[in-house]
Amino acid sequence: MKEGLEKNTESCCADMVLKKKGSRRGALAALLGGAATAAASTAGAALATEEERELKRIKRNEFFQKYYRAMTEEERAATVARFERKTKLETGMDVQIDSTSARPGVLFGYAFNISKCEGSRECVAACVQENNQDRTSNMQYIKLFEMEGDMGSVHGGDSEYSHETPVDGKYYLGTQCFHCENPPCTKACPTGATWKEADGIVVVDYNWCIGCRYCEAACPYFARRFNWKEPEVPAEEINPNQHYLGNRMRTKGVMEKCTFCIQRTRKGLSPACVEACPTGARVFGNLLDPDSEIRWILAHKKVFRLKEDLGAEPKFWYYAD
Amino acid sequence: MKKFVKFIFSGLAVVFTGSVKYYLWLGLLLSMMLAGAYGYSVQLREGLVVTGMHDHVSWGIYISNFIFFVGVASGGVMLVIPAYIMKDRDFLNVVLIGEALAVAALIMALLFVLDDLGVVSRFWHMLPVIGFFHFPQSMLTWDVLVLNGYLVLNLAIPAYILYCRYQGKEPVKKIYVPFVFLSVFWAFGIHLVTAFLLVGAPDKSFWSSAILGPRFLASAFTAGPALTIIVFSLIRKNSVFKISDDTIHKLSLILMFAAYANLIMLFSEIFKEFYWSSEHSAHARYLYFGLDGHHAVTPFIWSAVVSNVLATVLISFRSLRENHAVLVPACLVLFIAIWVEKGLGLVIPGFIPSSLGEIVEYLPTWVETLVTVGIIGFGLFILTALLKVFIHVETGAISSSGGTSALAAEMDMAINKRLKI
Numbered sequence: 001m002k003e004g005l006e007k008n009t010e011s012c013c014a015d016m017v018l019k020k021k022g023s024r025r026g027a028l029a030a031l032l033g034g035a036a037t038a039a040a041s042t043a044g045a046a047l048a049t050e051e052e053r054e055l056k057r058i059k060r061n062e063f064f065q066k067y068y069r070a071m072t073e074e075e076r077a078a079t080v081a082r083f084e085r086k087t088k089l090e091t092g093m094d095v096q097i098d099s100t101s102a103r104p105g106v107l108f109g110y111a112f113n114i115s116k117c118e119g120s121r122e123c124v125a126a127c128v129q130e131n132n133q134d135r136t137s138n139m140q141y142i143k144l145f146e147m148e149g150d151m152g153s154v155h156g157g158d159s160e161y162s163h164e165t166p167v168d169g170k171y172y173l174g175t176q177c178f179h180c181e182n183p184p185c186t187k188a189c190p191t192g193a194t195w196k197e198a199d200g201i202v203v204v205d206y207n208w209c210i211g212c213r214y215c216e217a218a219c220p221y222f223a224r225r226f227n228w229k230e231p232e233v234p235a236e237e238i239n240p241n242q243h244y245l246g247n248r249m250r251t252k253g254v255m256e257k258c259t260f261c262i263q264r265t266r267k268g269l270s271p272a273c274v275e276a277c278p279t280g281a282r283v284f285g286n287l288l289d290p291d292s293e294i295r296w297i298l299a300h301k302k303v304f305r306l307k308e309d310l311g312a313e314p315k316f317w318y319y320a321d
Numbered sequence: 322m323k324k325f326v327k328f329i330f331s332g333l334a335v336v337f338t339g340s341v342k343y344y345l346w347l348g349l350l351l352s353m354m355l356a357g358a359y360g361y362s363v364q365l366r367e368g369l370v371v372t373g374m375h376d377h378v379s380w381g382i383y384i385s386n387f388i389f390f391v392g393v394a395s396g397g398v399m400l401v402i403p404a405y406i407m408k409d410r411d412f413l414n415v416v417l418i419g420e421a422l423a424v425a426a427l428i429m430a431l432l433f434v435l436d437d438l439g440v441v442s443r444f445w446h447m448l449p450v451i452g453f454f455h456f457p458q459s460m461l462t463w464d465v466l467v468l469n470g471y472l473v474l475n476l477a478i479p480a481y482i483l484y485c486r487y488q489g490k491e492p493v494k495k496i497y498v499p500f501v502f503l504s505v506f507w508a509f510g511i512h513l514v515t516a517f518l519l520v521g522a523p524d525k526s527f528w529s530s531a532i533l534g535p536r537f538l539a540s541a542f543t544a545g546p547a548l549t550i551i552v553f554s555l556i557r558k559n560s561v562f563k564i565s566d567d568t569i570h571k572l573s574l575i576l577m578f579a580a581y582a583n584l585i586m587l588f589s590e591i592f593k594e595f596y597w598s599s600e601h602s603a604h605a606r607y608l609y610f611g612l613d614g615h616h617a618v619t620p621f622i623w624s625a626v627v628s629n630v631l632a633t634v635l636i637s638f639r640s641l642r643e644n645h646a647v648l649v650p651a652c653l654v655l656f657i658a659i660w661v662e663k664g665l666g667l668v669i670p671g672f673i674p675s676s677l678g679e680i681v682e683y684l685p686t687w688v689e690t691l692v693t694v695g696i697i698g699f700g701l702f703i704l705t706a707l708l709k710v711f712i713h714v715e716t717g718a719i720s721s722s723g724g725t726s727a728l729a730a731e732m733d734m735a736i737n738k739r740l741k742i
Contacts, residue, residue, distance in 0.1 A: 067446070187458045190465070191447045208446055210438050210443045211369075211438050217672075221677070224376075252368040255439075312523065
């Protein structure tokens with residue numbers, strides 16, 4: 001087991017070095033043309049193994065890859081298999097990538113109990129782990145604001161606190177993607193690379209996104225995150241249970257975001273943040289199921305949402321006991 | 322067809338021949354472009370992390386410049402309307418200069434979008450047919466349409482006219498005038514669409530203003546003619562092509578009125594933000610006075626607004642406006658002031674504070690600066706090339722009857738005879 005891990009880290013490092021070389025070569029070639037490329041590729045040829053050639057082939061195929069929503073079922077299956085293979089070649093990890101569609105009769109919603117949250121940020125850590133976010137840039141989907149005074153607006157809240165929590169007289173308000181029923185981000189996207197699925201989850205096709213970041217400007221809730229650099233996750237920390245529209249490995253220059261842990265929730269599990277919360281402040285469920293806990297909260301608690309005046313209809317409610 | 326190829330080749334020969342001073346100019350532009358290429362190679366390799374942008378301020382000087390140069394491109398219409406529609410003789414002589422400016426500015430604007438993309442090799446995803454064109458929902462797809470359409474119009478109309486003159490024929494009005502009318506509407510369209518790109522973001526209160534579109538037009542119709550006047554004075558100094566004082570005076574009058582309209586709208590915005598300063602005015606407070614000790618852009622906006630007002634006051638006096646020693650520097654000041662106010666001063670405060678009220682500042686890095694310099698160098702090269710061909714055709718230095726299949730060396734002689742450059 002230990003040996004295997006070491007081997008994985010090793011091959012991962014080698015890959016990273018190679019990758020870096022490759023992209024530098026690409027950049028130069030684009031600008032300087034012939035001579036530099038020829039010299040670089042003779043140097044590279046000696047190193048090239050069968051696996052490297054395969055990876056190159058996969059990346060070439062990926063360039064011509066179609067828009068996910070325009071693919072047939074067979075094309076989707078082939079794409080998913082190719083991506084599993086790519087992840088294996090790049091990280092040495094065997095991952096299972098699911099591509100299950102939305103179940104009929106399901107519309108996901110989320111409720112957050114302000115009275116219960118104590119600001120421990122265990123949800124944040126679980127989210128990063130579950131969703132394979134870039135460790136080097138410390139990317140996080142969830143923000144917890146330490147607040148006093150008014151509810152209903154996070155302005156003036158502090159999301160950078162580093163002291164012990166809870167602090168007397170303060171309360172904590174969590175934000176993440178609210179999976180709006182009327183999402184401004186998907187409307188803004190020029191390529192349709194982000195859209196709302198039938199069960200209400202707003203997803204991104206990481207292979208179709210061009211990285212213009214118009215969705216990030218359009219989002220009223222600061223929910224979207226951009227890969228400003230090549231994301232890196234140590235091989236031994238990779239969560240191998242992945243979904244094609246969720247936590248599969250991302251690349252530099254594309255947008256990503258909370259997907260309500262689509263890889264878990266489409267299998268009937270709770271999102272990682274809900275599971276990790278030590279106080280039970282987080283409730284997740286099917287809004288179309290009249291017996292669900294979230295329906296009970298919406299019916300019996302005084303709830304509010306952030307910036308309701310915008311009309312984006314977030315499916316994320318706050319309430320207090 | 323053969324003739325047209327000859328036209329292109331003699332045009333190219335003209336672009337690459339000239340005096341020592343001209344070669345020095347080309348050398349300067351080339352070094353700007355190389356610096357930009359180097360900066361971009363770093364960005365391609367490392368990702369946009371080498372820029373000053375981050376998740377809070379996710380657009381920086383690239384998009385600021387994009388917006389500004391779309392404005393410069395639509396500013397060309399301030400020559401087109403009096404020339405083709407009001408049939409003003411003076412303007413008719415120089416209108417192609419305005420269209421050359423529009424082409425150069427548009428190419429810069431398009432490059433400023435491309436260099437901002439996370440995965441530039443996927444740009445084809447946003448094209449119709451081969452990609453997925455999210456039209457009409459996404460305002461960016463509208464921009465793809467109007468910018469490329471305007472580029473085609475502004476290349477095709479002048480190319481047709483110049484090619485006719487090159488052959489010694491009069492261009493046929495029936496052929497090109499309908500396209501001129503189309504291009505006038507299109508000029509307004511490109512800048513309105515670009516404004517709506519910002520206005521369409523639902524929670525960016527700094528951009529969410531019905532006046533933003535008209536204000537963009539007013540600042541464009543100031544910056545465009547200001548740059549045109551600078552170019553006119555350079556052409557007068559460096560070539561035998563005649564541009565009359567009258568032409569410049571008329572254009573400076575247009576400039577003056579546009580500058581008034583621009584200031585009126587700027588002050589309307591300032592009134593709205595500061596008379597009753599709500600939570601939504603935090604962006605304007607950040608821009609003009611800083612917020613919670615953060616004031617990276619405050620010095621820029623104040624220099625811009627003050628110099629904008631000063632230059633506008635200067636050109637309000639006829640004696641000063643018609644004195645080129647005042648007019649040209651005033652135009653330069655106006656141009657730069659609008660560049661700062663409309664680019665940096667509009668895009669960046671839109672993100673500060675962020676939509677969840679956090680303040681993270683932005684300043685461009687050296688990589689972004691190099692890439693920006695490179696694109697400006699490339700734009701100036703396009704402008705130089707187009708103007709040089711235009712001047713040579715207009716002064717008859719190249720024509721289909723004048724044996725222009727000649728080699729560059731022969732060209733050089735002919736050019737030096739007719740032109741001082």
